[in-house]
Amino acid sequence: MMRRSVAGLICFAFGCLAALHAQRVDLTALPAFVQDGFNATSLLRGFNPDDPTLVELPPNPGNRPIMVGAIPVTYFMQFEGISNRSFLLNDIPQEFRFEMDLLNFRKNPVHQYTILIPFDAPRELIESKSGIGLFLAGVGTNWQVYVNGTIFRNEASFGYLSVEEGVERAVRGAIVDIASTQLTEGLNVLAFMIEGDPQDHRTGFFMPGPYVIDTYENIVTMREQYVQLAFIGAYAFFAVYHFVLYLLRRRNRAYLMYSIGIGLLALHLFCRTYIVHDIIINSAVVKSLEIMSLIALVPAFLAFFDTAVRNHTTLFTKLFSAAAVIPLILQFIIPKETVQFIWSVVAFLPAAYVLVMDLVLPMRRSWRHYRRTAKGRRNYFLIFFRSLRRLNAAKLALGIAVIGATTALNVLSFTTGVFESIAQYGFFALTFGAATVLAAQFVHVYGEVAAINVVLENKVQSRTHQLEDRMKEQDDLNVKLSEASARLKGANEAAATDMRMAVQVQQGFFPKEQPRTSRWEASFVLLPAAGISGDFFDFYTSQADTLDGLVVGDVSGHGIASGLVTVLARSVFHRNFYEYRNLSLGKVMDAINEELIAELEAVDNYLTVALLRLNEAGYVEYTSAAHTEILYRGLGRPRAVELKPKGVDAYKGFPIGRGGLAVPYKSIRFKLNPGDSLLIYTDGVSEQRNVDGEEFGLDGVITALSSAPSEDAKSALNFIMQEWRFHTSGARIADDVTAVLLRYRG
Numbered sequence: 001m002m003r004r005s006v007a008g009l010i011c012f013a014f015g016c017l018a019a020l021h022a023q024r025v026d027l028t029a030l031p032a033f034v035q036d037g038f039n040a041t042s043l044l045r046g047f048n049p050d051d052p053t054l055v056e057l058p059p060n061p062g063n064r065p066i067m068v069g070a071i072p073v074t075y076f077m078q079f080e081g082i083s084n085r086s087f088l089l090n091d092i093p094q095e096f097r098f099e100m101d102l103l104n105f106r107k108n109p110v111h112q113y114t115i116l117i118p119f120d121a122p123r124e125l126i127e128s129k130s131g132i133g134l135f136l137a138g139v140g141t142n143w144q145v146y147v148n149g150t151i152f153r154n155e156a157s158f159g160y161l162s163v164e165e166g167v168e169r170a171v172r173g174a175i176v177d178i179a180s181t182q183l184t185e186g187l188n189v190l191a192f193m194i195e196g197d198p199q200d201h202r203t204g205f206f207m208p209g210p211y212v213i214d215t216y217e218n219i220v221t222m223r224e225q226y227v228q229l230a231f232i233g234a235y236a237f238f239a240v241y242h243f244v245l246y247l248l249r250r251r252n253r254a255y256l257m258y259s260i261g262i263g264l265l266a267l268h269l270f271c272r273t274y275i276v277h278d279i280i281i282n283s284a285v286v287k288s289l290e291i292m293s294l295i296a297l298v299p300a301f302l303a304f305f306d307t308a309v310r311n312h313t314t315l316f317t318k319l320f321s322a323a324a325v326i327p328l329i330l331q332f333i334i335p336k337e338t339v340q341f342i343w344s345v346v347a348f349l350p351a352a353y354v355l356v357m358d359l360v361l362p363m364r365r366s367w368r369h370y371r372r373t374a375k376g377r378r379n380y381f382l383i384f385f386r387s388l389r390r391l392n393a394a395k396l397a398l399g400i401a402v403i404g405a406t407t408a409l410n411v412l413s414f415t416t417g418v419f420e421s422i423a424q425y426g427f428f429a430l431t432f433g434a435a436t437v438l439a440a441q442f443v444h445v446y447g448e449v450a451a452i453n454v455v456l457e458n459k460v461q462s463r464t465h466q467l468e469d470r471m472k473e474q475d476d477l478n479v480k481l482s483e484a485s486a487r488l489k490g491a492n493e494a495a496a497t498d499m500r501m502a503v504q505v506q507q508g509f510f511p512k513e514q515p516r517t518s519r520w521e522a523s524f525v526l527l528p529a530a531g532i533s534g535d536f537f538d539f540y541t542s543q544a545d546t547l548d549g550l551v552v553g554d555v556s557g558h559g560i561a562s563g564l565v566t567v568l569a570r571s572v573f574h575r576n577f578y579e580y581r582n583l584s585l586g587k588v589m590d591a592i593n594e595e596l597i598a599e600l601e602a603v604d605n606y607l608t609v610a611l612l613r614l615n616e617a618g619y620v621e622y623t624s625a626a627h628t629e630i631l632y633r634g635l636g637r638p639r640a641v642e643l644k645p646k647g648v649d650a651y652k653g654f655p656i657g658r659g660g661l662a663v664p665y666k667s668i669r670f671k672l673n674p675g676d677s678l679l680i681y682t683d684g685v686s687e688q689r690n691v692d693g694e695e696f697g698l699d700g701v702i703t704a705l706s707s708a709p710s711e712d713a714k715s716a717l718n719f720i721m722q723e724w725r726f727h728t729s730g731a732r733i734a735d736d737v738t739a740v741l742l743r744y745r746g
Helices: 002-022 040-045 073-079 216-222 226-248 253-270 283-310 315-323 325-330 336-346 348-373 380-390 393-414 418-469 471-507 560-579 585-599 697-707 713-728
Strands: 032-036 055-057 111-121 132-139 142-147 150-154 171-178 186-196 211-215 520-527 535-542 546-555 607-614 619-625 631-633 668-671 677-681 737-744
Touching: 040 186, 132 186, 132 216, 150 171, 171 216, 211 216, 226 253, 253 283, 283 315, 283 325, 283 336, 283 348, 315 325, 315 348, 325 336, 336 348, 348 380, 418 471, 520 535, 520 546, 520 713, 535 560, 535 737, 546 560, 546 677, 546 737, 560 585, 560 607, 585 607, 585 619, 607 677, 631 697, 677 697, 677 713, 697 713, 713 737
Parallel strands: none
Antiparallel strands: 032 055, 032 111, 111 186, 132 171, 132 211, 142 150, 142 186, 520 737, 535 546, 546 607, 607 619, 619 668, 631 677, 677 737
């Protein structure tokens, strides 16, 4: 009985899948007919497969580009008047076939062709509620689409709703909306007017596929390119990020070269997406940008390799960059395909140069050295690994990256489909590999600072003892100390720059806008004591205009270590808050504590946290991990109070991240009335002292909240912070300050 049920489910699943694809019409699986010239009125006379002027292209499901310039349609002019005759492309003698010549430097006049594809439209497709769409993987350079003699899309330079004269529309991922009333159940004829240069490979259907007719809903999903656009966005981010680094440290030109190279890569890949044709109407401009970025990309990466490894630009890079200007100019004179073909061959020169100069020759010298100095019987495997280890690891990684990038560019230039997808991941690996090499320079700077400090301490001690015996060496010692101090100052300046960048990165993780929904509103303030903050907060909102909860936390200690813990803790709290949304907040805090104990076992940091869950009716669930008490102010009440449950003393839990304290966390639940407010803050607010050493204190916070205006959360929090600043004016901030005021609007 069980086997029959499983078999029935499998049959049902296959039946649903077959029904889903039954309405799709794959045009590459149907014969196509190509005719020289175009006459719109002839489309109304119906389709005659025995027309001797038609060239029949056999079906090839999923992979049938139609380059109309390569089809010798004029061969059939000798058969005019002969009926009942149809030819396949394979029937044409070889001497009559037209071959594409990449070395043809002239541009041909524009010519028109007709492509006819008869197809049967199933009833399910015609009756589709989402409409009917036509997806064209690649069509150009100018074109029109007809269904049963009626035009549905005009991307040519003539006719109704045409494009401007001189504008090319060689489009990838084109979608054409087809009216269901124009289709008939049974035989229909899909016709294309193709206009372009016969030598241009984009004249016709220049992509292998897909070319399908389906429901409009399914057609739209075929145009989605989320992965490609995510890659492009990552490249653009890296370009801007490293350009900012270059502006901060202009002496390191590797950042600039890397920024230019990754920016050109993002531009080149964007020119190969579908949406670029929605932004830039003229595909000739897109093609020019694609080729220009392709040509400039290799010199940019070669310059990056030189500046990152050799700290200067080699003569080969300068000559190759100058030579790259020639194809940039030639693309406006000769066909772009010719320029692209020539450059794909020339682009292997940098790969060969890097391979020989930075891998082969150094490896050869190391091999000879270790083979000559080997004692006894030679172990060639040991000699090989010693030679490999002697090479500069960064130089080796970057050399391989440049070789891989050049090869991927060549593949990307003349292939489509799976090779292009593989190249996407290859470029992604190249981007992060090169970025890792640059990031290693920061680590090297910190190492130099530590080494300088050690050397400086040793020198000071040694010179102090020598000063007692040999005062005459005092001048030399002062000179050396001055030089070391100058190096230390430069290293400290670099470290300060890196610290500012770290502060900007951390602040980027915190919310930027004050949350405000129909039921809740909140305002917040974050004042780090020195650069990196050890406090963190977060709001949990959904797309349905609701505020689901918030968290305020305080990490023990100060500095970079505490700042890193805040980033980790914020992510852990956010994930567990939604993953265990059906459990009580006490259970949620138990799960978070267990995870952070494992993460923080190697460090001494711990956290105090206040976590709240909200709903639209004004109910609040609250749990605390040894955090400062939150304050409650009711609308119309004269004074705010601490929010403590009556008769419950041990409602707070232990700090987060400390092992050996296996006590479950508890949560309390209460309801707010419209206009009621809660103040959640860290101990930096109440424990801050003024110039006389007096704390602002819990009473100061309660008094400020009680006197604050109750119109909105922002005004109330601004009033509290004004009172706090007035009390602490002139004193240095000793601890990080974070405060969030939550107000229920009702």
